[in-house]
Amino acid sequence: MKRTRKSDRILLQGSEACVRGALIAGCRFYAGYPITPATEIMEQMSRQLPKAGGVFIQMEDEIASLGAVIGASLTGLKSMTATSSPGFSLMQEHISFACMAEVPCVIVDVMRGGPSTGLPTLPAQGDVMQARWGAHGDHPIIVLCPSSTYEFFDLTIKAFNLSERYRIPVILLTDEVTAHTRESVILPPSDELVVEERRKPNVPPEWYTPYDDRQTGVPPMPAFGEGYRYHVTGLAHDIRGYPTTRSDEVGTLIDRLFSKISKDFHLLQWFDSYQADDSVVTIIAYGSVARSALHAVKEAREKGLKVGLIKLKVLWPFMRHTVIRFLQSSAKVLVPEMNMGQLSREVKRVSQGGCEIVTLNKVDGTMISPKEILRSLEDIYP
Amino acid sequence: MKEREHLIYKYLRSSKRFPHIWCPGCGIGILLGALIRAIDGGGYGKDDVVLISGIGCSGRLPTYVDFNTLHTTHGRALTFATGIKLANPSLKVIVVMGDGDATAIGGNHFIHAARRNIGITSIIINNQTYGMTGGQFSPTTPFGLKTSSSPHGNLESPFDICGLAREAGATFVARSTVYHARLLEEIIGMAIGKEGFSVVEVVSHCTTYFGREIGLESPVEMMKWQRDNAVRVEKAKDLGEEELRQKIVIGVLVDRKAPAYHEMYEKLIAKCRLEDNAL
Secondary structure, eight states, rough: OOOOGGGGEEEHHHHHHHHHHHHHHEEEEEEEOOOOOHOOOOOOOHHHHTTTTTTTEEOSSSHHEEEEEEHHHHTEEEEEEEEEHHHHHHHHHHHHHHHHTTOOOOEEEEEESSTTOOOOEOOOOOOOOHHHHHHSSSSSEEOOOOOSSHHHHHHHHHHHHHHHHHTSSEEEEEEHHHHOOEEEEOOOGGGGGGOOHHHHHSSSSGGGOOOOOOSSSOOOOOTTTSOOOOESSSSSSSSTTTTOOHHHHHHHHHHHHHHHHHHTTTOOEEEESSSOOSSSSEEEEETTTHHHHHHHHHHHTTTTTTEEEEESSSSOOOOOOHHHHHHOOOSSSEEEESSSSSHHHHHHHTTTTSEEEEEEOSSSSOOOHHHHHHHHHHHHHH | OOOHHHHHHBOOOOTTTSOOSTTTSSSHHHHHHHHHHHHHHTOOOOEEEEEEOOOHHHHHHHBBSEEEEEETTTTTTHHHHHHHHHHOOSSEEEEEEEEEIIIITTHHHHHHHHHHTSSSEEEEESSEEETTTTTOOOTTTTOOOOTTOOOOOOOOOOOHHHHHHHHHHEEEEEEEEEOOHHHHHHHHHHHOOOOOOOEEEOOOOOTTOOOOOOOHSHHHHHHHHHHHHEEEEEHHTTTTTHHHHTTTEEEEEEOOOOHHHHHHHHHEEEEHHHHHHOO
């Protein structure tokens, strides 16, 4: 560990940390459309990207934004967009395309209150299920969830890494509080950070089959213009990329799309635990709510209650193995969320009745406070 | 004849499972032939061309040819093309769309790509119908026509695609029919050579649905109709407004100079880097 000097400490907004992380991860293309509370990311990108030799473009809507991002990624640039809940709805069409055509891209959704135009300036966590199931068709997806400025920085870099490694859209699901909060952070020097690059084909173009890789399940990906002239489509395709309706070819494709992620589930168990080893009641939380939960756990411990916290950093694929462990060791589990109960459904599904799951839901545009969580802990404590 | 055989071997994908999906007598094949000849005539390398499409009968066109090819979502081909052009401005980016693809579901993307004057060639094959889904009326279907989704007659007025492109800011706009195959090849070649946003409207026909709806029975009749109703832009000047309304004006309609978006962006990057280094 390097010694940190006072000068290493900087005051940073969540959105700014995201942009820093993206640039370090190698992002060189951003397309977006203004929307509260995600606009800060776009404005920062419009300043920073040209200086880094990258491209920023403000498109005519969110559908166009993700279309441009996919086009740029196919042409070899690490690419991203950011939006908020209503814009995220518009992007679902192209998230589905990126899953099917296996185009790496990063999408930030700074969640705000809904449904519809809802509460533009207030936080919510109503898109947990939209992030998983919003795009049409059966598809795998990776969704990461930061709860602080530092995590926003860190998970943005990891989002790009995962996206490039698996050739899949990665969604950074955050909320208005995490994006707008300014915090004092110490960012690690860039040489300590791991940045993954896209795997390129190492065979001559005439030997290249764009959608076939039996070794890793993730085919290497050349950029348009590099001499590998291949076909990309949202239609079900064979290993050459050409449209097919043959059941054996379609089945193989969809199986591979799923298995390339599922085979690595064990690598995607990213969480922080706080006093959860001996906890009788364990909180499972994510995003800004996890910070209120941490505060509540500290206060409850002072009162002698054996409670703990699991903060999830990966929401999808759901961390079944991690969650089951704590479900087995706890008498009760509390899931506080700024929605009517979305991730708690998943916790209940995994628990299958084995553990009592208590939900704490809030959808009025205000944060769930430590006091509210503490009250809930005291109510349910056996 | 010999030359044509040579181009087929050069540009059609031998690995693709033919036959193609188009109906016998469809105009898209004529467009594809003209496009291949125009690209070959321009001397562009196959690696340097990206051919992009949306959804519909025209959406399948890139599948068959040996370029960097991308079959996108309905109406959004131009958005993908925008990302590709900006990520690598040295590529020749060509987008093929249908009339519904470009001016209904993709109308917003079309006018904004034109307004930006980004270096993309848009080829819109206009058969005045949604052919793949069974002959519903499109934004270019004539007023009053009975179609499978306007059984009592179309209540909407058609778009003039070239007029739309001109007013939105495209710097090169031209029109041909598939009957005028040589003219088509020539204007596609000119369009690809332009730096800004270029639009080629290709008036075509749908032998399976639209022909039935307008009472023309065979592709030959439909192409004769194109021949008899087309008027060169040079001659159109002599015709009155009422007379012109019944005609298809073909040729180059707009050819003007304006800075292209991707060129301005490259200059912006250079300027930002210079300022950054000076600090």
